């Protein structure tokens with residue numbers, strides 16, 4: 001699969017995953033608030049990725065809340081962070097991590113979504129109220145309906161099949177359908193992406 005491009009949410013630049021990271025470190029590094037820059041990727045779906053900053057004095061609870069909103073939340077399932085195979089509690093501070101560290105985030109221990117977090121830089125940013133700030137994100141994947149080739153908008157969960165609106169309307173069991181959304185949790189449990197408010201808009 002071709003690597004997905006993404007958008008810088010600070011200036012609107014479009015680039016690949018690594019180029020965006022270098023761009024953030026070079027062009028969006030500066031301010032009063034000391035932070036770490038994280039990369040998040042689906043463990044199995046690396047075409048889904050995020051870059052975000054978190055102040056070093058914040059706790060992992062802020063990252064849990066953010067990942068739930070942008071990528072995970074469907075029915076209030078449990079979640080956990082792991083480091084080197086053991087649990088890393090949510091009360092732990094960001095300052096306990098350093099560049100190069102990785103964490104595994106798991107949401108829902110039934111149909112689990114697994115996300116790898118990597119600390120890719122020590123940066124600073126202008127102070128803001130929200131602890132976690134999204135800096136960049138992959139552009140929505142452009143997949144096609146497996147029946148007719150039109151742009152895919154829905155997932156038939158039982159058949160594990162991408163569909164367009166027209167073909168989805170012919171599926172007898174409506175409960176089988178979920179929206180095709182920009183998240184590694186797409187098509188799992190009841191995930192619809194309703195809390196994801198980070199849609200990229202040009203010229204923002």
Ligand SMILES: [Zn+2]
Nearest residue numbers: 008010011013
């Ligand atoms: Zn930028």
Ligand SMILES: [Zn+2]
Nearest residue numbers: 074075189190
């Ligand atoms: Zn659920």
Ligand SMILES: [Zn+2]
Nearest residue numbers: 145148164167
């Ligand atoms: Zn179709």
